[in-house]
Amino acid sequence: xxxxxxxxxMAGAMxxxxxxxxxxxxxxxxTLGGQSAxxxxxxxxxxxxxxxxxxxxxxxxxxxxxxxxxxxxxVLPGTTNAFAFAASGDSVFGMSYxxxxxxxxxxxWQNGVMGTIGNFAPRGAxxxxxxxxxxxxxxxxxxxxxxxxxxxxVLTDxxTLGGNYSWAYDINAAxxxxxxxxxxxxxxxxxxxxxxxxxxDxxTLGGxxGQAYAISDAGVVVGWSKTAAGEKHGxxxxxxxxxxxxxxxxxxxxxxWSYAYGVNGSGVVVGTSNSRAVVWRGGVITDLNTEIPxxxxxxxxMASAVDDAxxxxxxxxxxxxxxxxxxxxxxxxxxxxxVDGADFVTFINSFGAGDPAVDSAADVNxxxxxxxxxxxxxxxxxxxxx
Amino acid sequence: MISTAIRKLLPPxxxxxxxxxxxxxxxxxxxxxxxxxxxxxxxxxxAVQPVSSEYVVFAYNELGMHCMxxxxxxxxxxxxxxxxxxxxxxxxxxEDPSIVTTGIAVRYAIPANTHxxxxxxxxxxxxALLGVDLAPDVGLAGFGMAGTMAPVADLQFAATGIPATxxxxxxxxxxxxxxxxxxxxNGAVVGTTQAVxxxxxxxxxxxCHNTPGQxxxxxxxxxxxxLHNTTLIQQKPVFCAQCxxxxxxGAPGLPGLKTLSGAMHTxxxxxxxxxxxxxxxxxxxxxxxTQCQRDVHSxxxxxxxxxxxxxxxxxxxxxxxxxxxxxxxxCHTRPGFEFEQAGKNFRDSVGHKGIACMSCHGSxxxxxxAANAADNLQAIVKQGHAGTINTCSVCHSSTPxxxxxxxxxx
Numbered sequence: 001x002x003x004x005x006x007x008x009x010m011a012g013a014m015x016x017x018x019x020x021x022x023x024x025x026x027x028x029x030x031t032l033g034g035q036s037a038x039x040x041x042x043x044x045x046x047x048x049x050x051x052x053x054x055x056x057x058x059x060x061x062x063x064x065x066x067x068x069x070x071x072x073x074x075v076l077p078g079t080t081n082a083f084a085f086a087a088s089g090d091s092v093f094g095m096s097y098x099x100x101x102x103x104x105x106x107x108x109w110q111n112g113v114m115g116t117i118g119n120f121a122p123r124g125a126x127x128x129x130x131x132x133x134x135x136x137x138x139x140x141x142x143x144x145x146x147x148x149x150x151x152x153x154v155l156t157d158x159x160t161l162g163g164n165y166s167w168a169y170d171i172n173a174a175x176x177x178x179x180x181x182x183x184x185x186x187x188x189x190x191x192x193x194x195x196x197x198x199x200x201d202x203x204t205l206g207g208x209x210g211q212a213y214a215i216s217d218a219g220v221v222v223g224w225s226k227t228a229a230g231e232k233h234g235x236x237x238x239x240x241x242x243x244x245x246x247x248x249x250x251x252x253x254x255x256x257w258s259y260a261y262g263v264n265g266s267g268v269v270v271g272t273s274n275s276r277a278v279v280w281r282g283g284v285i286t287d288l289n290t291e292i293p294x295x296x297x298x299x300x301x302m303a304s305a306v307d308d309a310x311x312x313x314x315x316x317x318x319x320x321x322x323x324x325x326x327x328x329x330x331x332x333x334x335x336x337x338x339v340d341g342a343d344f345v346t347f348i349n350s351f352g353a354g355d356p357a358v359d360s361a362a363d364v365n366x367x368x369x370x371x372x373x374x375x376x377x378x379x380x381x382x383x384x385x386x
Numbered sequence: 387m388i389s390t391a392i393r394k395l396l397p398p399x400x401x402x403x404x405x406x407x408x409x410x411x412x413x414x415x416x417x418x419x420x421x422x423x424x425x426x427x428x429x430x431x432x433a434v435q436p437v438s439s440e441y442v443v444f445a446y447n448e449l450g451m452h453c454m455x456x457x458x459x460x461x462x463x464x465x466x467x468x469x470x471x472x473x474x475x476x477x478x479x480x481e482d483p484s485i486v487t488t489g490i491a492v493r494y495a496i497p498a499n500t501h502x503x504x505x506x507x508x509x510x511x512x513x514a515l516l517g518v519d520l521a522p523d524v525g526l527a528g529f530g531m532a533g534t535m536a537p538v539a540d541l542q543f544a545a546t547g548i549p550a551t552x553x554x555x556x557x558x559x560x561x562x563x564x565x566x567x568x569x570x571x572n573g574a575v576v577g578t579t580q581a582v583x584x585x586x587x588x589x590x591x592x593x594c595h596n597t598p599g600q601x602x603x604x605x606x607x608x609x610x611x612x613l614h615n616t617t618l619i620q621q622k623p624v625f626c627a628q629c630x631x632x633x634x635x636g637a638p639g640l641p642g643l644k645t646l647s648g649a650m651h652t653x654x655x656x657x658x659x660x661x662x663x664x665x666x667x668x669x670x671x672x673x674x675x676t677q678c679q680r681d682v683h684s685x686x687x688x689x690x691x692x693x694x695x696x697x698x699x700x701x702x703x704x705x706x707x708x709x710x711x712x713x714x715x716x717c718h719t720r721p722g723f724e725f726e727q728a729g730k731n732f733r734d735s736v737g738h739k740g741i742a743c744m745s746c747h748g749s750x751x752x753x754x755x756a757a758n759a760a761d762n763l764q765a766i767v768k769q770g771h772a773g774t775i776n777t778c779s780v781c782h783s784s785t786p787x788x789x790x791x792x793x794x795x796x
Contacts, residue, residue, distance in 0.1 A: 320601020
């Protein structure tokens with residue numbers, strides 16, 4: 001083992017391929033046979049995804065990915081497709097439905113047991129087990145969707161900003177709910193927060209439309225809104241404890257457009273700009289594709305969530321195959337969001353195995369080979385920390 | 387509930403099918419599954435009451451399904467390009483109804499699906515593919531995800547090339563999003579309807595083009611290079627219709643080459659046995675989960691081939707893609723009834739004093755009563771039940787005394 005490490009280190013010293021600034025590595029979260037996408041962290045180490053099943057059936061099921069193992073959550077009886085976007089403790093919440101039907105059932109998968117909690121579409125959940133989303137309803141002669149809150153077994157229509165439609169996307173620990181709603185005559189879709197049971201317009205960057213996708217426990221809301229020029233820009237709103245907007249910030253873009261989808265307790269925001277997965281740290285936007293080693297086969301399209309440890313999930317392609325990913329620090333071989341001794345042990349064990357097809361933890365630079373370059377990358381990453 | 391559905395379905399089927407055929411259809415598992423879906427539309431029928439409005443608006447999609455890709459970074463077969471049309475009828479007491487084209491604005495929106503630029507990478511590749519820089523969420527014909535329809539031929543309005551994707555804003559896949567189409571006069575909304583904007587990216591090329599470590603597009607381009615001595619792999623992203631003419635996107639192609647439809651159907655028709663599918667069309671057209679053929683014909687047990695014939699025939703060089711399509715009159719021969727106009731397909735034909743066929747019957751592949759509840763909403767709201775809009779009072783303020791004229795508009 002010792003000789004192997006020395007030889008590998010020498011080889012790596014000659015051709016290390018991890019450049020400065022490339023501090024993250026992408027890990028495939030797997031699939032159920034078709035394409036997959038990651039949407040949320042559940043707080044206990046699992047990542048909530050959705051995946052197409054085998055190409056011939058080609059249906060979408062919610063999927064949990066944890067430490068390289070995927071679990072097919074399945075769909076509710078009487079439905080064919082399901083997507084999951086949220087989790088709380090031991091429960092994953094999803095929308096289970098059939099394309100031919102207008103009804104959506106709320107799926108709850110709790111410790112491996114499938115059940116439904118009503119006819120609505122869960123989109124977000126908080127640590128208390130409150131769930132928000134939307135339900136199908138009728139306004140006049142229109143089939144519409146209304147934001148709703150499921151709390152302690154009771155489903156409540158959250159109403160709109162005056163239009164026929166609204167959607168709740170997320171709820172934080174304090175129960176603050178954000179989403180979007182149309183206004184009178186459905187002429188605009190506005191980002192909104194629900195305060196005291198009423199929808200309140202969060203405002204935009206000067207344009208007509210916007211949507212709020214996520215809220216942190218600190219009250220930072222992210223989404224997108226239009227500028228006065230009509231461009232779509234990732235937007236962050238800071239709320240006070242009463243739910244009033246304190247600041248509204250244009251997060252900027254790489255080019256073209258940007259959407260912010262997730263925010264963590266430290267104010268790190270993730271999303272997409274011009275079809276590239278991006279992160280905003282301290283208000284500065286960075287293409288996440290530039291933070292992973294080049295030549296790995298990854299293209300990161302969307303970053304949908306970031307947890308308090310700084311791990312990011314989303315989706316992109318790996319050698320052209322669409323798949324969910326997890327981004328962790330370079331030396332975080334245990335993928336738990338922390339660089340510590342456990343990572344060193346994991347790296348050494350995996351390095352000894354030497355076969356990334358068996359154990360890819362030591363393939364730190366993601367080039368499909370375990371060699372000295374990985375050793376260099378690990379040491380540098382371990383020194384830098386996370 | 388199923389028996390109610392059967393009762394509702396039987397009258398139209400009696401016109402065209404023998405008792406023996408009807409029995410066989412209702413005994414088939416496919417139809418029973420369809421009827422379960424049909425049950426849901428009857429629930430909708432009970433919940434949404436028909437309304438009477440001075441301005442009656444009909445909306446429909448001209449193809450019944452638009453395919454598109456999810457990833458445009460290497461190749462484009464079809465861009466996001468969905469077309470919604472509408473027709474507005476003025477219904478006034480004591481007057482004959484009239485089709486209105488002036489003095490009104492017809493607006494469209496897909497409230498649950500308002501943006502696309504974060505759902506596919508068409509806009510970040512449009513310049514490389516087509517040489518145009520499109521504003522995000524604006525389609526190739528200049529229409530966005532919401533806006534005002536333009537007046538077009540045959541007393542209709544259209545929003546052409548809406549760049550909708552099959553993913554709603556919450557992230558849920560929905561190939562059948564509902565658009566709201568509203569008529570405004572003097573700033574007031576005077577009529578509203580809902581119609582499906584069908585779109586899917588379920589093109590299952592990966593059933594065959596699935597080389598490990600390669601994208602599906604790369605596999606396809608490499609196969610094209612190998613078989614046709616091209617160098618497409620070096621020209622990514624490739625727009626197929628740049629060489630193979632495609633009326634679906636208005637691309638003239640290069641002289642001497644097969645049309646895209648001809649090339650695709652011909653080259654694949656001999657290879658479909660390898661994938662052994664119940665419905666081989668769904669290998670490329672959406673699809674196994676989308677089930678784009680969802681109309682009254684599918685409820686009656688008919689398949690794609692019953693109307694479109696074989697894949698080889700569809701790819702025949704003598705067939706003009708998007709023009710030589712199945713015709714209603716091939717099977718429907720009811721005395722006194724006329725069907726498509728000369729030189730036009732169902733989607734472009736009008737009759738009954740200028741009314742588009744689709745206004746009453748729905749979109750192609752979604753002719754009502756359809757297996758998909760969303761496709762039946764318009765009929766349910768207008769007349770209280772799914773199926774052909776054949777209730778005179780939808781447009782007429784009093785029941786006409788003259789016989790119903792199911793005649794062509796030409």
